[in-house]
Amino acid sequence: MTPVHFSFSSAFILGLTGLAFHRTHLLSALLCLEGMMLSLFIALALWTLQFEATSFSTAPMLLLAFSACEASTGLALLVATARTHGTDRLQNLNLLQC
Numbered sequence: 001m002t003p004v005h006f007s008f009s010s011a012f013i014l015g016l017t018g019l020a021f022h023r024t025h026l027l028s029a030l031l032c033l034e035g036m037m038l039s040l041f042i043a044l045a046l047w048t049l050q051f052e053a054t055s056f057s058t059a060p061m062l063l064l065a066f067s068a069c070e071a072s073t074g075l076a077l078l079v080a081t082a083r084t085h086g087t088d089r090l091q092n093l094n095l096l097q098c
Contacts, residue, residue, distance in 0.1 A: 004046065011039035026081060026088040030074040037067040 001009075015036035023029055045060040078088055085092050 005043075008039050008043040008046075012036055012043075015039065023090055026074075026078050026090055029090070030071070030078065033074065034067070034071060037063070037070065041067065 015032045019029055019032040019036070022032075041060055041063050044063060048056045048060060081093065082088050
């Protein structure tokens with residue numbers, strides 16, 4: 001495994017562990033998701049450049065578009081949660097009270 005592959009794999013794994021273990025605030029969960037998507041985007045773009053495959057050149061841009069949609073949806077949920085509950089702590093959210 002090259003150092004470049006190792007760094008992007010470790011960035012993805014760190015984002016995944018941050019999402020799994022440090023879920024106190026919705027904002028920290030969204031930041032971990034964005035870190036995971038950014039590492040996937042850069043790894044996919046470098047993979048496309050490494051193999052010089054023109055058929056896969058649209059895949060990083062498609063992933064980036066989905067990442068932007070995910071970020072805007074997450075930000076909208078964060079604002080809605082902060083307005084209705086007064087905080088973004090995930091412990092205060094209870095789906096049974098909705």
